[in-house]
Amino acid sequence: MPGAVRRAAAAAGALLTGFTLVAAAPVAGQAAPAGPPRCGPTFTDQLTALPWPLQRLDPEAAWPTSRGRGVVVAVIDSGVTRRHPKLSGRVVAGKDFVQAGGSGDCDADGHGTLVAGIIAGNDTRDVPFYGIAPDAYIMPVRVLPNSKRSTDPTLPRRIADALVWAVNNGADVVNMSLVTEPTPALESAVKYAVSKNVVVVAAAGNEGASPSAGQPVYPAAYPEVIAVAGIDQQGKHVASSNTGEYVDIAAPGYAIEGPAPQGGGYAIDQEGGTSFAAAYVSGVAALIREHSPSLSPSDIRRRLQLTADAPAGDRDDQVGFGVVNPYRAVATILESENKRDDTTAGQVPAALPPDARLDTVRAIGGWVFGGGLLIAVLLLVAGPIRRRARRGTRPAALPDLPAPAASRFDSYTPVFGEPVRITSPSVRRQPEQGGFTLPGFDERGGRRTRG
The missing domain is CATH 3.40.50.200 (Peptidase S8/S53 domain)
Structure with a gap:
């Protein structure tokens, strides 16, 4: 800018x-x-x-x-x-x-x-x-x-x-x-x-x-x-x-x-x-x-x-x-x-x-080794259950969200500073000749083409 x-x-x-x-x-x-x-x-x-x-x-x-x-x-x-x-x-x-x-x-x-x-x-x-x-x-x-x-x-x-x-x-x-x-x-x-x-x-x-x-x-x-x-x-x-x-x-x-x-x-x-x-x-x-x-x-x-x-x-x-x-x-x-x-x-x-960016959960090797037999049994039992679960329906779509209700909180007390002069937030440039550029138009008021 x-x-x-x-x-x-x-x-x-x-x-x-x-x-x-x-x-x-x-x-x-x-x-x-x-x-x-x-x-x-x-x-x-x-x-x-x-x-x-x-x-x-x-x-x-x-x-x-x-x-x-x-x-x-x-x-x-x-x-x-x-x-x-x-x-x-x-x-x-x-x-x-x-x-x-x-x-x-x-x-x-x-x-x-x-x-x-x-x-x-x-x-x-x-x-x-x-x-x-x-x-x-x-x-x-x-x-x-x-x-x-x-x-x-x-x-x-x-x-x-x-x-x-x-x-x-x-x-x-x-x-x-x-x-x-x-x-x-x-x-x-x-x-x-x-x-x-x-x-x-x-x-x-x-x-x-x-x-x-x-x-x-x-x-x-x-x-x-x-x-x-x-x-x-x-x-x-x-x-x-x-x-x-x-x-x-x-x-x-x-x-x-x-x-x-x-x-x-x-x-x-x-x-x-x-x-x-x-x-x-x-x-x-x-x-x-x-x-x-x-x-x-x-x-x-x-x-x-x-x-x-x-x-x-x-x-x-x-x-x-x-x-x-x-x-x-x-x-x-x-x-x-x-x-x-x-x-x-x-x-x-x-x-x-x-090596610290992704601090993922570590696998516990001893548990995996000691519980291998138990896991195998559970997998055999879970197979039919898993196949039945796949035939279930997807959750219903979320209904339209209602309009917000009245304020849920009333504990906020604004603290206001001194008023200041405002420039429109959407104006990005001020040409050297003066004036502002509006969306869709050039500095002379003509249509802006893509480029």
Whole structure:
């Protein structure tokens, strides 16, 4: 992100961590007027090949173990459409902190819809696209109106309140693909979420190429939050992705394709951003949450770190502990989750020796040798039982999740900081001549073509 935008972000307090929306194929759509019940960019172009992040991460390998069934992922963003086929039946009632009385399903920008599709898009085979956790639910929490500049001084407070609302209304995982100032309200909200056993994932930010590169951004830099950096198709760190000690893990964050708010089509953010990297990790967190519901947020962070595809030296400031690996994150058995000192729960050393990354359960040789005869007998008996079991029926499909009930917790008291000037989160660039670039249009107001 250029220095001018970085300075604007610092003064404003909030920026989405990526967005320049264009069609996934030759342009066939344009920005549509905002406003319920329809709002947001319209695209009709369909994907013809599986996006590279899904080829790289291969979440299907984890699905026999977990598909994120019943897990609710709150997307605190620009809203999430219910209209796209890949999100049909996946979006539960949320809240609109921009327009009173809304349920968060107006996405005038397109950013939140793309993030939601990455997390929990349906795995229908009509189009080669699906989410990491296709049986999870999305809770849309709209805090950002559109891609225009704003001087709204309430946005930092709005983001903190949105996080608390999501926790109080049933979120298991919260995705925050934005950066904002480290206010007392936000810090209090993050701590509250983790205290209620909610996993918080956030984008590491896109200031990697700016003079301020290396400085922490929030909420990602809070120690309770899983901070996600971006990689490209070659598995290399994306230059715009922030670096630092606070980075926990990495995921695809370049040339990202996904559903658009209107038209049933797909859009591409060619330059990507850590917004989308965070979404991939939130999807994996949902897989873990379904498979191992007793794990704490720090346990899930640790599991993600220990099972990632590690960089040389086991960790660095560009990709943290490495690129998220959905299959290993779900299927690996960590001995230390069953046997550990409670005082060290969730802590990860700065560098792990290679033989300590996968702390799997050890086989007990003496038991195997001494009980061999018993095992043979049991196998003979179990054969007919196992064959009968295979003829059983699959569990019934999970019914639609009802709208969230009233707040389950009332112990949170927001702590608000001083109001600050706000710049719209979805604006990524400020040309030297002045002005901002809106999704789908160039600096002169003309249509942007793919390229």
